[in-house]
Amino acid sequence: GVVRHLRQVEADEAGIDLAFRADVHAGLSQAQKAIPARWFYDAAGSALFEDITALPEYYPTRSETDLLKRHAAAIADAAGPGRAVVELGSGSSTKTPLLLEAIDPAAYVPVDISGDFLRASARALAARFPGLAIYPVEADFTQPVDLPREICALPKLGFFPGSTIGNMVARTAVDLLRSWRSALGEASLLLIGIDRIKDVDILERAYDDPAGVTAAFNLNLLERINRELDGTIPLENFTHRAVWNDVHSRIEMHLVAACDMSFCVDGRPYHMARGETIHSENSHKYGPRDANLLLRAGGWTPLATWDDADPAFALILAEA
Numbered sequence: 001g002v003v004r005h006l007r008q009v010e011a012d013e014a015g016i017d018l019a020f021r022a023d024v025h026a027g028l029s030q031a032q033k034a035i036p037a038r039w040f041y042d043a044a045g046s047a048l049f050e051d052i053t054a055l056p057e058y059y060p061t062r063s064e065t066d067l068l069k070r071h072a073a074a075i076a077d078a079a080g081p082g083r084a085v086v087e088l089g090s091g092s093s094t095k096t097p098l099l100l101e102a103i104d105p106a107a108y109v110p111v112d113i114s115g116d117f118l119r120a121s122a123r124a125l126a127a128r129f130p131g132l133a134i135y136p137v138e139a140d141f142t143q144p145v146d147l148p149r150e151i152c153a154l155p156k157l158g159f160f161p162g163s164t165i166g167n168m169v170a171r172t173a174v175d176l177l178r179s180w181r182s183a184l185g186e187a188s189l190l191l192i193g194i195d196r197i198k199d200v201d202i203l204e205r206a207y208d209d210p211a212g213v214t215a216a217f218n219l220n221l222l223e224r225i226n227r228e229l230d231g232t233i234p235l236e237n238f239t240h241r242a243v244w245n246d247v248h249s250r251i252e253m254h255l256v257a258a259c260d261m262s263f264c265v266d267g268r269p270y271h272m273a274r275g276e277t278i279h280s281e282n283s284h285k286y287g288p289r290d291a292n293l294l295l296r297a298g299g300w301t302p303l304a305t306w307d308d309a310d311p312a313f314a315l316i317l318a319e320a
């Protein structure tokens, strides 16, 4: 059952609001306007992301789930039983049962910044795995996390699915991998999902679906600014753009100004010229050697890779 709920979100609601405000003002004041992708995930944005994962064009969820299903036994063989599974950014934890069922863990520690999602998914998992000790930790996984004392002595398996590591530029991704290596300890393993470089058409369609769900997800960021930061951004003057940047090996999402305009956020005025953009997300893609190098630079040694899904996606098991 759900054993205990740890809360390590330093910023309370007011603090999160302050951080959002600061990121938006700083981001809109840059020559290339940019807002960090983590601000997509308010309640509406989280629901839209769940819709994205069901789109036929958005292959990462399907490919990764397929890999987990087909290779669960091999993953279990490599990891062995009795580990504490620590899931970073667990969200709705939809892929977790596939892993937990296969590896026979001693404990499960979902870590997520969104307390509501965390509590709901921990309850659902407790019902499905009645014998399993679950220790939810409400925390920002990009910051150092204190793991529950009860799992201290257990060998850990970090689980970081979804290619969320792809949101970070390499330098930040490496810092994060290194901090988890020290948090999870000497005997730990990491199972990480990493999206592969592939045909540009497949990539761009995955981030610009014909039904417009990803466009709505992107535009929701502006709606959130209007709602929470007293903004006057005219949403109808923006369009969604998803484009492959080959130099940086990433899909970039932008909000494109369709005309010259002025608006306010918090009473502070901003101007945009037609064609100017707000850069709202990076989603980095990695070839096999790129991914292994990223892990090594982050202090992890790759042990095994499962990447025979179509469209391509990789699940990599690495050791500390």
Ligand code: AVJ
Pocket (backbone or CB within 6 Å): 052, 060, 162, 163, 164, 166, 167, 206, 207, 214, 281, 282, 283
């Ligand atoms: C949740 C960060 C893995 O980059 O593919 C999906 C987010 N953005 N469609 C991704 C996302 C647009 C997603 N991650």
